[in-house]
Amino acid sequence: MAGMEIDTVENLQRKQSTYQSLDETFVIQNETYRGQQYSQIYFARLHMMRTLLYSLVTHWKPHVPVCTVLGLEEGKECIIVGTLYKHMKLKPCILDEYSKERSAVPLVKHHNFMHPDDHLVLEDESGRVKLGGTVLSPSVYVTGVVVALHGKETGAGDFMVLDVLEAGLAPQIEPQLKSREDKYVVFISGVSAGSSSSNPLQFQLLVDHITGHLGDEKEQGIVAEIVHVVIAGNSVEIPLGLLNGQNLASKDQSRLSEPVQELDILLTQIAAGVPVDIMPGSNDPANFSLPQQPLNRWLFPGSRAYNTFRSCTNPHCFELDGVRILGTSGQNIDDLKKYSEGRDGLEFMERTLKWRHLAPTTPNTLGCYPFTDRDPFLIESCPHVYFVGNQDKYGTRILKGSEGQLVRLISIPKFCDTGMVVVLNLRNLECHTLSFETQFSS
Amino acid sequence: MATTPSNMKGFYRLKKNRSGITKPTSSKKSSLHLVRSLGSDITQLTALISHGSPDLKDYHDNHEELMRQFDMNMAYGPCLGMSRLARWERAQRLGLNPPIGFEGLLKAEKPLAVVGCTTAADLNQMLFLT
Numbered sequence: 001m002a003g004m005e006i007d008t009v010e011n012l013q014r015k016q017s018t019y020q021s022l023d024e025t026f027v028i029q030n031e032t033y034r035g036q037q038y039s040q041i042y043f044a045r046l047h048m049m050r051t052l053l054y055s056l057v058t059h060w061k062p063h064v065p066v067c068t069v070l071g072l073e074e075g076k077e078c079i080i081v082g083t084l085y086k087h088m089k090l091k092p093c094i095l096d097e098y099s100k101e102r103s104a105v106p107l108v109k110h111h112n113f114m115h116p117d118d119h120l121v122l123e124d125e126s127g128r129v130k131l132g133g134t135v136l137s138p139s140v141y142v143t144g145v146v147v148a149l150h151g152k153e154t155g156a157g158d159f160m161v162l163d164v165l166e167a168g169l170a171p172q173i174e175p176q177l178k179s180r181e182d183k184y185v186v187f188i189s190g191v192s193a194g195s196s197s198s199n200p201l202q203f204q205l206l207v208d209h210i211t212g213h214l215g216d217e218k219e220q221g222i223v224a225e226i227v228h229v230v231i232a233g234n235s236v237e238i239p240l241g242l243l244n245g246q247n248l249a250s251k252d253q254s255r256l257s258e259p260v261q262e263l264d265i266l267l268t269q270i271a272a273g274v275p276v277d278i279m280p281g282s283n284d285p286a287n288f289s290l291p292q293q294p295l296n297r298w299l300f301p302g303s304r305a306y307n308t309f310r311s312c313t314n315p316h317c318f319e320l321d322g323v324r325i326l327g328t329s330g331q332n333i334d335d336l337k338k339y340s341e342g343r344d345g346l347e348f349m350e351r352t353l354k355w356r357h358l359a360p361t362t363p364n365t366l367g368c369y370p371f372t373d374r375d376p377f378l379i380e381s382c383p384h385v386y387f388v389g390n391q392d393k394y395g396t397r398i399l400k401g402s403e404g405q406l407v408r409l410i411s412i413p414k415f416c417d418t419g420m421v422v423v424l425n426l427r428n429l430e431c432h433t434l435s436f437e438t439q440f441s442s
Numbered sequence: 443m444a445t446t447p448s449n450m451k452g453f454y455r456l457k458k459n460r461s462g463i464t465k466p467t468s469s470k471k472s473s474l475h476l477v478r479s480l481g482s483d484i485t486q487l488t489a490l491i492s493h494g495s496p497d498l499k500d501y502h503d504n505h506e507e508l509m510r511q512f513d514m515n516m517a518y519g520p521c522l523g524m525s526r527l528a529r530w531e532r533a534q535r536l537g538l539n540p541p542i543g544f545e546g547l548l549k550a551e552k553p554l555a556v557v558g559c560t561t562a563a564d565l566n567q568m569l570f571l572t
Contacts, residue, residue, distance in 0.1 A: 034523050034524065034525065035522075035523045036522065036523025036524055037520070037522065037523055039519075039520040039522070040519065040520055040523065040524065043519035043520055044519070044532075044536070047519070047536050047538075048536070051537070125516045125517075125519075126516070370523075372523070372524050372528065372532065373528070373531075373532040373535065373536075
């Protein structure tokens with residue numbers, strides 16, 4: 001009996017951290033739809049990025065003149081700044097439905113729409129020019145990226161690119177009070193409660209671990225250092241097969257809401273012990289286009305009683321003890337994977353940071369709200385941690401910027417497939433994974 | 443436009459050979475250096491002066507011309523789907539230096555000028571004088 005103390009004298013206190021939400025730019029509150037088209041958001045993006053690039057160009061190549069696309073002269077070396085457009089042969093086009101050559105349309109869906117014949121075009125308000133040369137690789141860039149190009153116009157009317165300047169990492173603000181003790185943030189994504197492939201016991205195991213119901217004192221001591229939990233999208237899988245155009249029977253109606261109820265039960269347990277942020281993902285009951293608005297609090301009648309429960313936008317940006325953390329539920333990187341080539345998810349993440357835009361393919365191939373006066377996905381201040389959810393596998397790397405910026409890139413794997421969550425130490429930005437298994441190998 | 447209400451006709455009164463976008467000329471007659479022409483550095487008021495003297499009796503038409511010049515100016519971005527005041531404010535916020543007197547003009551005008559915006563039909567009329 002001496003080995004097992006049920007009523008311990010000391011109560012383990014969970015560590016605390018200061019939290020500040022920076023989601024105002026992603027919340028759609030004052031916007032009204034007046035029939036505007038996406039040209040407005042492209043204009044805002046071009047203008048903001050161009051102002052920035054013009055200031056960088058003076059240090060990059062000070063002796064080369066800057067001009068607009070319409071002001072190009074043949075043979076004269078100059079720098080132009082504009083939005084890239086990638087002409088892709090295999091990109092699905094609505095007009096294909098009306099094309100007379102039905103046989104030319106492939107029946108197999110592509111995972112990646114790249115083709116060797118893809119070419120890039122640079123566009124600004126005055127015009128567009130086709131880009132040539134080998135410096136700019138169409139497999140790396142996507143439509144919507146704003147860059148500065150040094151080159152000259154050829155006789156054929158193309159712009160031969162000699163060099164390219166991306167905006168690079170944004171300036172980073174050092175956290176004022178660097179914590180000297182270990183504090184951990186847990187990142188989960190792709191829980192998919194209610195799906196046939198998810199194991200509810202696995203998520204329950206995770207919840208029990210985070211709330212300190214598992215393990216001995218030493219284990220609980222480690223868990224008490226977890227100060228925040230972030231759920232990065234795809235937390236539920238609604239059984240859409242029930243929706244067949246007919247009126248739903250009442251028993252089907254309750255089946256439709258079961259996944260969310262299941263999630264709420266587990267979230268309540270987490271929220272009772274640790275601050276939790278939940279972000280919507282592509283499968284969650286939130287709006288489709290980015291920035292996704294916070295999941296309605298009434299979906300979680302149990303968890304909303306706690307002030308530790310926060311429903312957040314996607315993308316989500318917040319500061320914990322001064323450490324700036326920015327991330328999405330994965331739609332931005334998944335779209336880049338379809339329209340460009342990269343080694344792994346981390347490479348796409350690095351590109352978005354260097355392009356200073358979270359989702360450059362919006363609104364071209366990724367749904368986006370037609371903002372008129374701003375582009376909320378522009379990264380003004382470089383985060384210390386950049387995470388992306390719902391990826392196929394775990395990955396992490398430190399990215400170093402040209403001005404001493406340090407970013408921890410985290411690719412969060414889907415929990416329903418891998419049983420893995422990512423744990424980040426706020427003190428030194430180190431990452432490790434926690435795996436939960438319920439299979440017993442014999 | 444058969445469906446245009448009758449008060450709209452008076453609002454957008456069209457007169458040929460006076461309105462429309464003309465290439466900037468070198469003459470700087472007007473003291474109202476309010477409007478920038480398309481992509482040009484010369485700040486001048488071309489449309490009003492093109493036929494000789496500004497028609498100040500037609501107060502409404504006068505200001506409407508100014509506003510259309512503002513709409514057509516590429517430097518301030520696309521004009522469709524945005525109220526003129528919102529577009530002016532956006533230009534101000536992005537540091538594009540829109541003409542300062544304009545804000546007063548927009549607010550003094552009928553509410554339509556502030557809330558309404560250039561539609562695609564208006565653009566058609568402006569560009570092709572139909």
